[in-house]
Amino acid sequence: MMPAxxxxxxxxxxxxxxxxxxxxxxxxWMVVTSVRPQTELFQIPPTVIPRAITFEHYIKLIxxxxxxxxxxxxxxxxxxxxxxxxxxxxLGAYSLVRFSYRGRETLAALVxxxxxxxxxxxxxxxxxxxxxxxLANTLTSLVIAYTTFALPYALWLLRSFMAGVPEDLExxxxxxxxxxxxxxVDVILPQALPGIISTALFTFILAWNExxxxxxxxxxxxxxxxxxxxxxxxxxxxxxxxxxLMAASxxxxxxxxxxxxxxxxxxxxxxxxxGVKG
Amino acid sequence: MVTVTFDKVRKAFGEAVAIPSLDLAITSxxxxxxxxxxxxxxxxxxxxxxGLEQPTAGEIMIGERTVNNLAPSERDIAMVFQSYAxxxxxxxxxxxxxxxxxxxxxxxxxxxxxxxxxxxxQLGPLLDRKPRQLSGGQQQRVALGRALVRxxxxxxxxxxxxxxxxxxxxxxxxxxxxxxxxxxxxxVYVTHDQLEAMTxxxxxxxxxxxxxxxxxxxxxxxxxxxxxxxAGFIGTPSMTLADGEITMDQGRxxxxxxxxxxxxxxxxxxxxxxxxxxxTVAVRPEDILIGTGSFRANVRLVEPTGHESIVLVNAGDVGxxxxxxxxxxLKAGETIPLDLRRERIHVFDRESGRxxxxxxxxATADPVRxxx
Numbered sequence: 001m002m003p004a005x006x007x008x009x010x011x012x013x014x015x016x017x018x019x020x021x022x023x024x025x026x027x028x029w030m031v032v033t034s035v036r037p038q039t040e041l042f043q044i045p046p047t048v049i050p051r052a053i054t055f056e057h058y059i060k061l062i063x064x065x066x067x068x069x070x071x072x073x074x075x076x077x078x079x080x081x082x083x084x085x086x087x088x089x090x091l092g093a094y095s096l097v098r099f100s101y102r103g104r105e106t107l108a109a110l111v112x113x114x115x116x117x118x119x120x121x122x123x124x125x126x127x128x129x130x131x132x133x134x135l136a137n138t139l140t141s142l143v144i145a146y147t148t149f150a151l152p153y154a155l156w157l158l159r160s161f162m163a164g165v166p167e168d169l170e171x172x173x174x175x176x177x178x179x180x181x182x183x184x185v186d187v188i189l190p191q192a193l194p195g196i197i198s199t200a201l202f203t204f205i206l207a208w209n210e211x212x213x214x215x216x217x218x219x220x221x222x223x224x225x226x227x228x229x230x231x232x233x234x235x236x237x238x239x240x241x242x243x244x245l246m247a248a249s250x251x252x253x254x255x256x257x258x259x260x261x262x263x264x265x266x267x268x269x270x271x272x273x274x275g276v277k278g
Numbered sequence: 279m280v281t282v283t284f285d286k287v288r289k290a291f292g293e294a295v296a297i298p299s300l301d302l303a304i305t306s307x308x309x310x311x312x313x314x315x316x317x318x319x320x321x322x323x324x325x326x327x328x329g330l331e332q333p334t335a336g337e338i339m340i341g342e343r344t345v346n347n348l349a350p351s352e353r354d355i356a357m358v359f360q361s362y363a364x365x366x367x368x369x370x371x372x373x374x375x376x377x378x379x380x381x382x383x384x385x386x387x388x389x390x391x392x393x394x395x396x397x398x399x400q401l402g403p404l405l406d407r408k409p410r411q412l413s414g415g416q417q418q419r420v421a422l423g424r425a426l427v428r429x430x431x432x433x434x435x436x437x438x439x440x441x442x443x444x445x446x447x448x449x450x451x452x453x454x455x456x457x458x459x460x461x462x463x464x465x466v467y468v469t470h471d472q473l474e475a476m477t478x479x480x481x482x483x484x485x486x487x488x489x490x491x492x493x494x495x496x497x498x499x500x501x502x503x504x505x506x507x508x509a510g511f512i513g514t515p516s517m518t519l520a521d522g523e524i525t526m527d528q529g530r531x532x533x534x535x536x537x538x539x540x541x542x543x544x545x546x547x548x549x550x551x552x553x554x555x556x557x558t559v560a561v562r563p564e565d566i567l568i569g570t571g572s573f574r575a576n577v578r579l580v581e582p583t584g585h586e587s588i589v590l591v592n593a594g595d596v597g598x599x600x601x602x603x604x605x606x607x608l609k610a611g612e613t614i615p616l617d618l619r620r621e622r623i624h625v626f627d628r629e630s631g632r633x634x635x636x637x638x639x640x641a642t643a644d645p646v647r648x649x650x
Contacts (some may be wrong), residue, residue, distance in 0.1 A: 093528030171330050172363035174350040175434075176424070186376075190367040 019147070034058070041242060059246040066221055067248060070229030072253075077139055077225050078207040081146040085154045085203045088147075090196060092111035093158035094188065108159070111152045119149055125215045130217065137220050145213045152205045155203070161195025162188070198266040201259055208256065226252050280431045280464045282327065287336035289363075289488075297488040299336070304466065304481075309458045311467045311475035314485035315511070318467045322612050323485070324434050327466060328357050340432060351380070356425035360441065362417045364409035364424075368584070369398075371405040375424045377583055379429060379629055386447045387432040395427040398457075401623065410460035415446045426461065433465040439474060451477055457514055458573050459564020472512055484508050506631040508623055509560040515588050516597045517560040521628060524555045533623070538573055548636045560624040563588065563601035568608075580608050591616065 033041070034057055036050040061067045096108050126148070130141040165188055173183035189196070214228045225233065230248045234241040282304040297319045304310050310322035321509045325331040327338060329350035345353050356377070364373050372397055378388045380499050396402050399419040409417055418438060425433055435454075440446045455478050469475055475482045484491040484499060484507075492504035503509035509517050522535040524547070533540040533546055537564040567574070568589070575593035582604060584626055589600045589608055593616050600616075608614070625634045 023442075164583040166361060166363065168359045168361045168363035169365065171325075171328075171350075172357065172359060172424075173357060173376075173380075175328055175357040176328065176377035179349070179351065183382065187365055190365075 024174060029247050030141050030249050034242065034250050040244055057243040058251070061247050062246055062249070065233055065244070067227065067251075069232075070224055070226045070233075071223070073223060073254075074208060074225040074227070074231070076144070077142055077202045080139070081111060081141045081150060082200050082203045083206040084143060084147050085150045086196060086200050089151055089154035089158050089199065090189075090192070092151075092152070092155050093162045094184065096155070096159050097162040098170070108156075111155055114149075114152050119212065121126075122148070123213060126213075128155045136221055137218055139216055139218075139223050142210075142214060142223070142225070145217060146207045146210060150206050154199045154203055158192070158195055161192045164195075164255075165191040196268055197263065201263055201266060204259070205256060280338070282310075282464060283337075283339040284323070284327075284336040286325065287338060287340070288334045289319070289326060290334045295488065300490055302490060302493060304464060306464055307462050308480045309465045309478055310456075311469055311479040311482045312485060313472060313475040313482050313511075313617065316470055317321055318485040319488035320470075320501065320564050321436060322486050322488075324357075324436055324557065325465060326388055328355055328434050329353050329433075332523050339509070355434055356428070356429045356430040356432075356589065358421045358436065358438045360423050360437040362409075362421040362438075362441075363512055364417055364420055369406050369408055370401060370412070370423075372403075373409065373420055374405075374427050377424060377428050383428070384620070391427055395423040397438065398426070399423045404490075413444055415450065418442060420452060426457070429461075429463075431464065433463055434630070435467045437469055438467075440469075440471070447474075448513060461609060466649065476512075482639055484511065486511070487547045488640075502633070502635070502637055503560070504633050506558050506626045508571075509626065514563060515599050518563050518596070519558060519560050519625070520596045522557050522559045522625075524551050524557050524625070525553070526550060533557070533559065533625070534628050536593075538594035538596065540618060540620060540621065541624070542625075545636055546621070546623075547625060547634050549634065556628040558626045558628045558631070560626065561618055562622065563599045565619040565622040566598050566600040567617045567619065568600055568602055568606070568614055571615050573616045573618075575614050575616035577612045577614060579610055589649070 032048070032050060034054045037052050037054045037056070040047065040050060040052070096104060126145050127136065128246065130136045130138075130144070133141075135141040135144070169187050169191065170183050172181070173187045178186055186230070209227065210225075211227045214225050218224055218228070226248070228243065230252070233250065234245045282302075284300045284302040287297065287300045288295070290630070291413075300323065302323075312323055315344075322331060326333050327340075329345065329348060333346060335594050340353060348349070360524050365376065368376065372485075374392045375388050378391060383391065392405075394403075396405055399422055401419055401423055404412060404416060404420070409420065412420065413468070418441075421438065423436075439450050439454075440536045442450060451474060461510050467474075467478065467587050479496055481495055482499050483491060483493045492499055492508045494502075494504075496632055498511055499508060503512060506519065510519055520535055524533050526530050526532070526541075527541075530544050531542045531551065533542055538559040568591075573593050575591040575598070577589060577591050581588040581590075586606055587603055587606060588609070589606075590600050591600055591614070598616070602608070626632060627634055
């Protein structure tokens with residue numbers, strides 16, 4: 001019995017690690033390439049471990065290209081989108097959970113309905129609207145665009161978190177002398193905070209990684225985020241700057257890696273809440 | 279002095295009418311229980327008083343003030359919830375201080391007030407804990423502390439003891455009575471547990487189907503139930519309820535209960551029945567005597583509980599529930615003599631359920647003074 005079980009465990013481990021290696025290989029290759037000297041890049045046979053390590057690509061990226069501007073743009077874009085989505089989403093979810101009014105359920109369903117439309121379909125109308133509003137080619141236009149697809153999702157996620165806060169808590173706060181807003185801030189928000197944090201993380205990641213809208217709606221270097229900025233700068237019809245591209249990719253990933261490392265438990269909680277109750 | 283008045287209060291949730299029309303006048307300093315089965319409208323009544331629900335029509339007054347349009351925070355009430363509703367992210371101290379903070383009590387005055395409430399409820403050592411680190415009974419006391427820290431005009435309690443185990447419940451009952459006596463505040467208490475209502479209240483409002491069935495002292499409700507619902511609802515074990523007919527025989531009412539003929543005292547009923555009157559009869563288990571009398575009863579079941587036994591017997595086609603002393607020796611299947619205390623037989627109109635005994639109008643003593 002025992003040896004059989006042990007061999008199963010070993011086999012399972014082998015398969016798991018094999019998968020992990022398979023999936024992480026591109027990431028490892030990305031990091032390795034980014035610190036490899038240009039001369040070693042196209043060597044045949046290729047080396048897995050670089051013979052020399054250099055940070056010249058990183059320095060070049062920061063000093064000679066608009067990388068930092070793109071990075072800032074992405075930061076501003078993802079942060080603003082997250083703030084807008086969380087503020088509107090939290091209040092909206094609270095309303096959907098707590099108040100009863102005509103068409104409440106229909107509204108909630110309609111919000112989800114927006115998911116049925118592929119985002120590609122919405123890009124052109126959105127772009128035309130932005131042009132009309134005089135917002136074309138600005139970060140603001142992207143914040144609005146990202147909000148259109150991040151908000152419905154956030155609303156549903158937050159709704160399930162809000163529904164988990166007992167109504168009695170809020171009633172108690174009202175009786176204890178709080179106004180409705182006061183009760184919301186003092187009691188509901190702290191209780192829903194884990195949900196709000198995980199929703200904020202999802203939104204941030206969504207906005208950080210977005211490519212399609214950014215590609216179509218913004219074509220000036222002033223407002224380009226990292227995703228399109230880096231592609232535009234390093235990939236041309238004649239040449240791909242592999243080393244720089246990999247260095248940029250590593251730096252793009254760093255914020256997300258930090259987020260995952262520190263707030264992983266909130267993210268998994270968000271998956272759970274969305275899956276079970278949403 | 280703080281009275282609470284419901285004047286023709288109606289509450290409907292959409293099409294569903296929870297409370298058709300409620301009139302209730304609570305005297306200052308009273309401990310009133312709203313008692314009834316679940317769904318009888320008692321919690322809705324309390325929530326309307328708290329301002330958590332809006333009445334559809336009618337007027338609710340606290341003292342001289344109509345509170346219909348006041349927010350809960352403006353009504354100067356405190357409420358204890360069945361779930362306790364302690365704020366999980368705040369310590370016991372912060373929980374109790376929260377109403378003070380929200381009502382603008384100066385920061386410097388708060389610690390002493392929190393301490394006083396904590397002392398009253400023996401919460402001193404728990405002040406820095408979080409609610410989830412407390413037992414059910416402790417959470418209950420924190421909820422009470424949060425309610426009484428700022429001395430509100432009226433206390434509202436929504437089934438506060440129902441989540442406690444039996445022993446703790448008995449203990450907290452005694453504490454609540456003590457607390458009411460000490461504070462002398464008007465308290466409105468919602469419960470479905472008649473033992474709680476009977477032991478703690480100065481008056482009980484029995485509700486059913488959103489309507490007030492009877493509003494009287496516990497003794498009055500027990501001894502003179504106003505209708506068949508109250509008769510059947512109050513008392514453990516319940517009264518024996520049976521259909522009967524009353525006719526007049528030489529100026530005395532005669533009750534025919536099943537096949538049992540029972541001559542009632544001449545002044546037993548408030549009105550003389552014309553011909554034969556169809557009635558519902560209710561008899562308390564302790565008003566049935568075993569081992570004496572001319573009726574024959576067949577023992578069906580004996581349930582000993584220690585100091586007393588509950589016996590189910592059949593007599594004249596009627597099944598009676600009888601309370602006897604615990605040392606009474608009875609066996610199922612036995613035939614025994616049985617009698618009813620005629621003057622204690624409750625008679626109700628079978629159609630309306632209204633009490634027909636002549637004693638209903640008996641004056642009620644001042645409910646508040648009776649406690650002190």
